Amino acid sequence: MTGRLALAAAVTAAAAVPLLGRDYYATLMLPFFGYSIALLGLNLLFGTTGLLSFGHALFLAVGGYTAAYLGSTLGVRSLEAMLAVALVVAAVIAVPVGWLCVRYVKIYFGMLTLAFGMLFYSFLYKFYALTGGDEGMPVARPSLLGQGFGELDKTAYLIGPYYYYSLALCLVAAVVMWRIVRSPLGLSLRAIRENADKAEYVGVRVRRYRFYAFVIAAVFGAAGGVLLVVPTGLAAPTLAYWTHSGNLVFMLLLGGFGHFFGPVVGAFVFIFLQDQVMSVTQYWRFVFGAVLAAVVIFLPHGLMGLLARRADA
Amino acid sequence: MTPLLEARDVVKRYGDVQALSGVTMALRGGEFVSIIGPNGAGKTTLVNVLTGLLRPTSGRVVFKGRDVAGVGPVRLAALGMARSFQLVNVFPALTVAETLAVPALARLGRGGRPFASLARDVEVADGVAEVAELFGLAEKLPRLARTLPQGDKKLLDVASAFALRPEVILMDEPTSGVSTRDKTAIMETLVQAARRIGVKGIIQVEHDMDIVFAYSDRIVALHQGRVLADATPDAIRADDEVVATVLGRPR
Numbered sequence: 001m002t003g004r005l006a007l008a009a010a011v012t013a014a015a016a017v018p019l020l021g022r023d024y025y026a027t028l029m030l031p032f033f034g035y036s037i038a039l040l041g042l043n044l045l046f047g048t049t050g051l052l053s054f055g056h057a058l059f060l061a062v063g064g065y066t067a068a069y070l071g072s073t074l075g076v077r078s079l080e081a082m083l084a085v086a087l088v089v090a091a092v093i094a095v096p097v098g099w100l101c102v103r104y105v106k107i108y109f110g111m112l113t114l115a116f117g118m119l120f121y122s123f124l125y126k127f128y129a130l131t132g133g134d135e136g137m138p139v140a141r142p143s144l145l146g147q148g149f150g151e152l153d154k155t156a157y158l159i160g161p162y163y164y165y166s167l168a169l170c171l172v173a174a175v176v177m178w179r180i181v182r183s184p185l186g187l188s189l190r191a192i193r194e195n196a197d198k199a200e201y202v203g204v205r206v207r208r209y210r211f212y213a214f215v216i217a218a219v220f221g222a223a224g225g226v227l228l229v230v231p232t233g234l235a236a237p238t239l240a241y242w243t244h245s246g247n248l249v250f251m252l253l254l255g256g257f258g259h260f261f262g263p264v265v266g267a268f269v270f271i272f273l274q275d276q277v278m279s280v281t282q283y284w285r286f287v288f289g290a291v292l293a294a295v296v297i298f299l300p301h302g303l304m305g306l307l308a309r310r311a312d313a
Numbered sequence: 314m315t316p317l318l319e320a321r322d323v324v325k326r327y328g329d330v331q332a333l334s335g336v337t338m339a340l341r342g343g344e345f346v347s348i349i350g351p352n353g354a355g356k357t358t359l360v361n362v363l364t365g366l367l368r369p370t371s372g373r374v375v376f377k378g379r380d381v382a383g384v385g386p387v388r389l390a391a392l393g394m395a396r397s398f399q400l401v402n403v404f405p406a407l408t409v410a411e412t413l414a415v416p417a418l419a420r421l422g423r424g425g426r427p428f429a430s431l432a433r434d435v436e437v438a439d440g441v442a443e444v445a446e447l448f449g450l451a452e453k454l455p456r457l458a459r460t461l462p463q464g465d466k467k468l469l470d471v472a473s474a475f476a477l478r479p480e481v482i483l484m485d486e487p488t489s490g491v492s493t494r495d496k497t498a499i500m501e502t503l504v505q506a507a508r509r510i511g512v513k514g515i516i517q518v519e520h521d522m523d524i525v526f527a528y529s530d531r532i533v534a535l536h537q538g539r540v541l542a543d544a545t546p547d548a549i550r551a552d553d554e555v556v557a558t559v560l561g562r563p564r
Binding site: 202 | 385395396398404407411414420423424426427428429434437470476
């Protein structure tokens with residue numbers, strides 16, 4: 001019950017942010033929505049299935065570049081079309097990549113995903129004609145549900161219709177993931193995480209279900225990637241760079257991968273903390289390294305773990 | 314009558330070590346067979362070969378008329394064979410109900426459905442309830458497996474194999490690590506459950522000779538990777554060579 005109230009309060013607060021008149025904070029919420037969707041997917045792979053990917057940024061980049069390519073090169077305006085195509089492209093790429101990666105577990109899985117992420121980064125960086133190389137690709141302002149909102153300036157568009165569109169998409173993604181985690185597949189994945197050998201003996205098709213989790217995570221990653229590039233107006237190769245994958249893992253640890261909303265909390269705290277620390281010191285990476293170390297040592301279950309413990313006490 | 318499960322001249326070599334040197338044995342419908350033998354006789358290797366975990370170096374494993382050597386546990390589970398383990402083998406952070414739901418879903422071919430509601434699957438819930446009842450775990454359905462006492466973990470491990478509703482079940486020391494007093498109770502539970510669920514044949518590896526002689530229709534005695542004897546409990550008792558090498562003391 002407390003959980004539902006907290007959730008309702010959080011959604012209401014998120015919906016109220018653009019009304020507060022602090023546009024800057026509303027624009028900070030935009031990457032939060034994108035990262036939340038991507039991390040809900042990544043956590044199906046890590047928190048639920050027990051596979052830690054160090055290359056998940058690949059799929060955010062797939063989403064971002066698909067949106068950019070459709071908009072800049074093919075003249076597509078509809079964000080729904082961009083999302084739909086991005087999800088399909090991500091699934092198509094995730095099939096061979098996932099098929100290879102899920103044959104391995106633990107560090108080998110992590111390293112292989114890292115390798116594929118870097119491969120994709122190199123592709124984006126070097127195939128100038130297709131991807132714009134190091135300059136990336138511009139992302140034109142997309143229409144939302146057929147509405148162009150041409151009368152709004154960029155900020156008004158972003159913290160107005162685009163903000164609520166992103167919030168709604170984030171809620172839809174959360175509902176879909178909530179169902180997946182509570183589905184038969186979700187239970188099979190948790191059994192795999194807990195004891196893969198035993199799972200095989202009770203009939204669980206371990207490799208196949210790990211593969212499903214990988215593809216679902218990829219699709220969520222691409223949806224998040226599409227949302228990320230619209231506010232910045234640019235799809236750049238750094239989207240796929242390994243430090244970006246590292247940030248995703250950081251957010252998971254920060255929020256707590258053992259809890260459904262841990263990734264969302266992690267994305268929120270990461271983005272606002274980064275904003276605050278960057279405004280204070282140029283050595284923000286140093287501060288973040290210390291925060292990550294502290295989280296791993298003192299909060300192994302992340303911030304949600306801390307909250308859950310408080311709620312139980 | 315054709316056997317349910319059969320090993321024909323199975324050899325398993327690990328490098329220079331020959332764990333099994335031509336083992337032939339069979340399990341027929343309605344039988345309870347125990348595999349006995351001193352440590353290193355090849356008992357666990359034989360179970361691993363029979364359950365498709367290990368591919369034999371040579372020889373065949375035939376289950377219900379099919380060669381299943383090395384096909385892997387998932388295929389075997391689908392064909393109707395399950396196993397439990399010597400060491401307690403559970404899903405620590407799953408509840409008892411969830412642990413039993415995993416094989417129930419696998420049996421129904423629903424384990425990979427991403428959008429179905431697990432909570433509303435009546436067939437799975439019934440399967441879980443029935444197996445939990447048989448194993449005396451009905452009161453403990455919401456408990457996490459890791460919080461159960463050792464004896465219950467052992468029961469849960471076996472119960473999850475039964476939840477597949479297999480035709481054949483292989484149990485690697487189902488009563489190891491359990492006090493002598495509880496052993497008979499566990500065996501009674503297993504035999505009852507097997508009857509209720511319709512298990513057609515059981516193979517167990519067991520060290521406790523009281524259990525072996527009380528429950529087996531047939532005993533296969535292994536020694537140094539070979540079948541030393543394959544006979545009824547009475548015949549095994551009368552076999553001086555088996556008594557000397559396997560039982561280690563006159564009975």
